[in-house]
Amino acid sequence: MKILVALVILIAAMIIGIPVPLAFLLSATQLCVVNGTNTQMLLSYGYKSVNSVLLLTIPLFVLAGSLINNGGLGEKLCGAVERTRLGKVKGGLGIVSVVACAVFGAVSGSSSATLSCVGSIMTPKMKEAGYSDGLVGSLLASSGVLGILIPPSMIMILYAWASNASVLGCFLATILPGILLVILLSLVNCYLYKRNQKDGTMTLTDAILESAKLKERAKQQNKEKETSAVPALIMPLIILGSIYGGFLTATEAAALSVFYAIPVGIFYYKRINWSTYKKAMIDAGKTAGVIMTMLFCVQILSRLYITENLPNTILSVLTAISSNKVVILLMLNLFMVVMGMLMDDTSCTILLTPILLPVATSLGLSPFHFAAILGVNIGMGNITPPTAPLLYLSGRITGAQVKDMLKPTLLMICFAWLPTLILTTYCPIFSEILPRLLGYL
Numbered sequence: 001m002k003i004l005v006a007l008v009i010l011i012a013a014m015i016i017g018i019p020v021p022l023a024f025l026l027s028a029t030q031l032c033v034v035n036g037t038n039t040q041m042l043l044s045y046g047y048k049s050v051n052s053v054l055l056l057t058i059p060l061f062v063l064a065g066s067l068i069n070n071g072g073l074g075e076k077l078c079g080a081v082e083r084t085r086l087g088k089v090k091g092g093l094g095i096v097s098v099v100a101c102a103v104f105g106a107v108s109g110s111s112s113a114t115l116s117c118v119g120s121i122m123t124p125k126m127k128e129a130g131y132s133d134g135l136v137g138s139l140l141a142s143s144g145v146l147g148i149l150i151p152p153s154m155i156m157i158l159y160a161w162a163s164n165a166s167v168l169g170c171f172l173a174t175i176l177p178g179i180l181l182v183i184l185l186s187l188v189n190c191y192l193y194k195r196n197q198k199d200g201t202m203t204l205t206d207a208i209l210e211s212a213k214l215k216e217r218a219k220q221q222n223k224e225k226e227t228s229a230v231p232a233l234i235m236p237l238i239i240l241g242s243i244y245g246g247f248l249t250a251t252e253a254a255a256l257s258v259f260y261a262i263p264v265g266i267f268y269y270k271r272i273n274w275s276t277y278k279k280a281m282i283d284a285g286k287t288a289g290v291i292m293t294m295l296f297c298v299q300i301l302s303r304l305y306i307t308e309n310l311p312n313t314i315l316s317v318l319t320a321i322s323s324n325k326v327v328i329l330l331m332l333n334l335f336m337v338v339m340g341m342l343m344d345d346t347s348c349t350i351l352l353t354p355i356l357l358p359v360a361t362s363l364g365l366s367p368f369h370f371a372a373i374l375g376v377n378i379g380m381g382n383i384t385p386p387t388a389p390l391l392y393l394s395g396r397i398t399g400a401q402v403k404d405m406l407k408p409t410l411l412m413i414c415f416a417w418l419p420t421l422i423l424t425t426y427c428p429i430f431s432e433i434l435p436r437l438l439g440y441l
Contacts, residue, residue, distance in 0.1 A: 002034050003308050010301075011342060020347045021290075024297040031304045042300045049299040050292060053251055054161050058154060059288030060254035065113035066280035066287075067261040067272065068104070068235075093129050094189035097122045098143045102182050105147030106236040110154050111345055111382065111390060115144030119397040135192050137400030138383075138408040141391045142185055142416065145379035148345050149178035151240065152250060155349040155378065156371060158295075162302075162353040165367040167250045168243060169440030173368040173431045174375050177424050184416035192408055231264045244438075294347050302354045311358040318359070325363055329425050332356065333377055340381015344389055348378050365428070366441060372424050372431035380417040383409060 006027045013023035032039055097118060105114045119140045126136045148155045151171035160167040239257050242248040248256060265272035272280075318328045336356070339348050352374065360370040382390040385406060395402055423430050435441045 002031065003305065003310055003313065006031050006305075014342050020343060021294045021297040024294070024301045024347075024351075028297070028301040028304055031301075031308070035304075037304070042303065045303055046296045046300045050295050052161060054157065054167070055292070055295070057152075057157050057251045057254045058291055059284060060251070060258055061152065061154060062110065062113070062287045062291075063280065063284035064254065064257035064261050065110055065117070066283045067258065067265060067277075068117065091190035091193035093122065093126050094131065094135075094139055094193055095186045097126065097140060098146070098182055098185050098189065101140070101143035102146045102150050102178065103236060105144075105150040105178075106152070106240060111144050111147040111379070112393060114147030115140060115390065115394055116397060119144070119394060123398045130196075131193060132196055132404070133398065133400040134404030134406075135189075135196065135408050137394045137398040138391070138405040138412060139185070139189055140398060141383045141388075141394035141405070141409065142181075142412045144390060144394065145382055146178055146181060148379055149174045149181065149375050151175065152243065152253065153375070155345050155375060157250060158346065158349045159353050159371050159374065162350055163357050163367050163371075165371065166435075166440050168438075169368050169435040170371045171243070172434035172438060172440065173372040175434055176430055177372050177376050177420050180420050180423070181416060184419060185412060188412050188415050192411065231268055235260055235264075291346055295350055298347060298350045302351060305355055311355055314355070315359045315362055326426070328363060332359065333373070333421065333425060336374060336377035337381040337384060340378040341384050341386075341388065342381075345378050345382060348381070349374065366432060368435045368441060369428045369431050373421075376417070376421045376424050380413060380421060383417075384413060385409070 009030055010023055010027040013026050014020060018026070028042070031037065032042070100118045100122065101114050104118055105111070122140065123136055127133070131139075147153070151174065153171065153174060156170040156174060157167060159165070160170045235257065238260060239253050242256065243250060243253045262272065262277075265276075318331055321331065322328060336348075336352060339352060342348075343351070356374075357367065357370055360373075361367070365373075382388065385391065385402075388409075391405060391409060392402065394400070395405060432441055
């Protein structure tokens with residue numbers, strides 16, 4: 001009963017708008033008071049947990065993402081993708097946005113950073129090409145979540161830290177779900193774009209305006225070509241190649257991304273100066289501070305939950321409802337999606353991993369299989385109404401109303417996210433084949 005009260009306090013606190021770290025501490029305080037737990041022991045445990053070299057990866061990737069956004073590398077990545085054949089097909093700009101989010105996610109490792117950078121660049125172009133506000137907002141929200149699936153992913157680093165699993169194995173587990181999402185989101189985008197196109201002939205005024213826009217766009221593209229996008233495209237190759245080649249750890253690769261982004265932004269693209277560098281450092285410091293505070297608070301709460309044997313309690317409840325593994329996995333997925341709707345991806349990962357991983361392993365799932373399931377569930381929860389934190393962030397960036405984003409978002413959930421989740425959950429080889437091929441299983 002006391003665990004149920006603690007969970008109700010946690011969820012209610014987040015619903016009424018209490019900051020997530022304080023909501024975690026509030027739930028932990030209730031358990032400490034009821035059980036008479038020594039808080040000094042919990043504080044030392046929380047400090048010991050976050051005192052990890054692996055967690056240095058997080059502020060470094062946050063800083064790299066901020067430098068990319070301010071240094072012009074994100075704009076060059078989007079421009080390079082747009083100049084391929086993807087940008088020339090009907091609905092191509094939407095496909096460009098999806099692919100750009102996947103590429104940028106491979107550098108920043110964060111869904112919010114991916115959405116902020118790519119969204120600010122692609123929104124004006126997509127609206128000019130005739131995309132509705134609702135489609136722009138919903139597509140960028142769904143694509144931004146690719147930042148937590150395409151490696152290196154921040155939440156997979158946190159998952160590996162919380163589960164003592166291999167970071168590289170967790171990265172590999174989410175690659176195929178991420179690629180499948182890129183394909184399905186692109187297809188849904190093309191269908192919605194074609195269906196929303198207006199029929200009718202173009203007036204002379206419209207033709208003149210369209211011609212002027214095409215000329216201006218051609219000038220802009222010629223200007224962009226003067227500054228090559230190759231350094232921007234090399235960046236993710238260097239980071240991922242050094243990790244998978246075994247030359248660098250994830251933390252060292254994150255540091256390399258920072259040291260690469262700074263000189264390229266200063267000397268090649270000439271977009272980083274003292275003010276932009278200072279802004280990037282401040283933004284990264286704020287974000288990293290919030291994440292580390294959240295990690296500290298969640299570790300305390302998850303320790304109390306595990307002490308109260310919450311994983312076995314959850315398993316007992318699920319098996320009492322049904323002994324069918326398919327049904328139990330379905331209920332776990334529903335629970336993770338709901339938690340993803342209520343929390344951001346970071347806090348959701350570090351709270352659910354120690355609680356649900358023992359349940360998953362008791363069902364015969366490998367840590368890498370569960371990593372992929374958790375990642376897809378959290379991503380889908382982040383864009384699922386009514387809470388949908390990433391959907392609201394996309395609305396602020398693109399200027400789209402939430403009511404206009406609901407229908408295209410639901411279509412993307414039904415025809416992109418749900419098929420990916422079903423395949424990831426019930427076909428273990430889909431997420432385990434790459435870790436197995438490289439010897440992590």
